[in-house]
Structures are given as C-alpha cells and as structure tokens.
Amino acid sequence: MAPHERRDDLIRTALRVFARRPPGEVTPEEIAEAADVSRALVYRYFPNMAELRREALEQATSELLRELVPPKDLPPLEQLRSSLVRFVAFADSYSPAYVALLRGGSVIATEETEAEIDRVRSGVLELILDRIGARSPSPLIVLALRCWISAVETAVMLWLQERGRTAEELADWLLGQLVAMLLASGAPEEELRALVAHADPSV
Template sequence: MSHTRVRLSPDTRREQLLDLGVQLLGTRSLDELSIDVLAEEAGISRGLLYHYFRNKQEFHRAVVRRAADDLIAVTVPDETLDPISRLTAALAAYVDYVEHHFEPYTSLVRGAASGDQLLREIYEDARTALTGRIFESLGEYGLDDTPAVRLLTNGWAAMVEEAVIAWVPDQQLSKDELLSLLAAALPAVLAPTAQPPNGSS
C-alpha cells in the first residue's frame, strides 16, 4: 500500500521552520543558530531554506519574532482574577516562559541591546504588549494613566526582566518568593503617583 506524501503550503512550512528555530534556540545562542543547522535539523537542503528566508539575518529576526509572539501569547492575563492575583499569574507565566526558553529570551534581550534596529523593534513590541496590559488595568489600582505612571511602570518592567534573567541560573529564591516580590513591587513603585505632589490638595 502506497502512502501519499502531504505537500505543505509555503506558509505552513515556514511556520514549522520557525517553530524548529525557536526550539533549537533552547540549546544554543542566536549567533550559533545558522542556516546550515536549521537545514540539517529540518532535513531539507540549504538552498531550499533560502526559499523561505533570504539570509541569516532575516531568519534570526523571524525566529526572535516568533519567540516574542509566544511570550505575549502565554502571558495573557486572566480577567476573572483580582488585579494582584492577575498580575501574579501573568508574572508566573512570564517566569515559566523565561525559565524554559532561556536562550531564546536572552537572545531577544541581547539582540535588542546589540544595535540591530529590527530586533530592537521586536523587543519593544513585546515589552509594550506586556506593560500595555498593566496600563489597561490602572483604574483597578486607583491610578490614572499619566506620564509618571508610565515611566515608573516601564522601570518596574525593566527591573522584572533583569531580576528574572538573574534568577533563572541560580534560583537562590523559590519561584513563589520571586513572584511575591515582583508582584508586590509594582504597587509599591506606583504608590507615590497616587498622592498629590508636595502634599498639595
């Protein structure tokens, strides 16, 4: 009995290659992820791979974009929870993602810091998506969306990023301790913005 081989559409095949690229980033850095490596792992020729990605830079950016999109998707907040529980749950999903996809995530962060404009844009898109959810919930914290609140929230997000990246390799705190500290830090950071400046009414 013969088996008919299913021919995948170019878009479907490209999506599979991106999934494989993100998976491979779990064991190597972005710089180590070459067209040759992906072609070998995918069981296709190097030339065919260039049908989907024009060059190594385009391939890297597409893989990092996929990793960023995955992060945004898994951290969608549960709107049925109260603000702090919702924040803690989203943080837990974020920490889990970074813990299990440490290389792809650090590649995103390092790529953004390297001066590559497109990688920087992907990084900023991911950061904006994550902090944007907080801005949408400010009313539940009794806060208005002001420049001061946005400045401090973005500072908190940068602190969370650095703390989680530092935590993953050594984990001197438990995950629950880490989540508790990070969730409690946001209201503490934003508290001054709820008060009139200089005690004025």
C-alpha cells in the first residue's frame, strides 16, 4: 500500500476494533493483529494510541455529519426523525467508544476529542435550524436546541447501556422532547410554530 493508503487502512481498522471494545482499552498490538501488520508498522504511522484514537474519531465524526443530513423531500419533522434514527444507529455501531467518550472521567476524553464532539453538536444545531427554516432564531430557541442536543447524547448513552426500548421508540421519544422544549421556549418564529403544529394538532 501507498503510505496514505496504509494510514487510512489503520484508521479504518481502529474504528472496527473500537466498535467492539472501549478505545481506552485497545492496544497497538490489537490494531496490528486486526490489520494483519506488525506492531512496529502501527507505531510508524501513529507514535501513540492517543493520536490514532484522535484521527479515528475525526474520521468517524466527519462520516456522522454526512450521515445525519436527511432527504429534503420529507416534512421538517420527518427529516429530524430520520436524522435521529441515523444518529442512534451510528452510536449503536460504535457503542463502546460512544459510551467511553461521553462518560465522565474517561481516559480518552481529551480537549481534542471534546473539540470533535463540539463539531458534531454545532453541525447538528445548524442542520436543525436550516431544516426548520429558523433563519434568525431567538436566543431562547438556540438554548432549547442546545439543551436538547445534550439530552439526546445522554439518552442515547443510557439506551446503549440499558436497551429498555427499540431504537425507533427512542427516536420518537426524543423527537417529542424536542417539540415540548420548543413549545416551552415560546417559539416566536412562524416556521417553528408550523413544525410544532405538525406534531401536535391541538397547537
């Protein structure tokens, strides 16, 4: 393989391993075995596991942000539901890594990994505002959405540990939380009122 291809292959291999085991417990030897290369070759491209974890997270984050973009031909609420289902599925596919990243005190939670998580949060916020047509949202609306994004992260983490309902049920419940939070925030924008009315005919 060319150097850039080998590097990409090691990152993809790391992601496959991280889907099975918490990244903080994975050793260079495990990556080497999974990639069918020597331990020395892993160190040639990544001098330590922290760098490999960081680059793997960066790639996974970019893939997630692309995956979350829903079809535009769906109603706004269905677009958000589609993105929620995809997010839950993505977190499920990397369950050990997702839980380790969000759990307080995790050895893999660093300033760099937090920056990548913030990139996802900002991307999700922009996506929601765009798809519900909120071009000049009030500070209260933005606060409600940020709080909801945080609630989604925590709810999905707990779901991965407990599995008390299906992924679809979880997505529907989270969508209901979003509607409730937007209602509580006042939702002065006409577009947001239309979104809430679509979910609740009594509004």
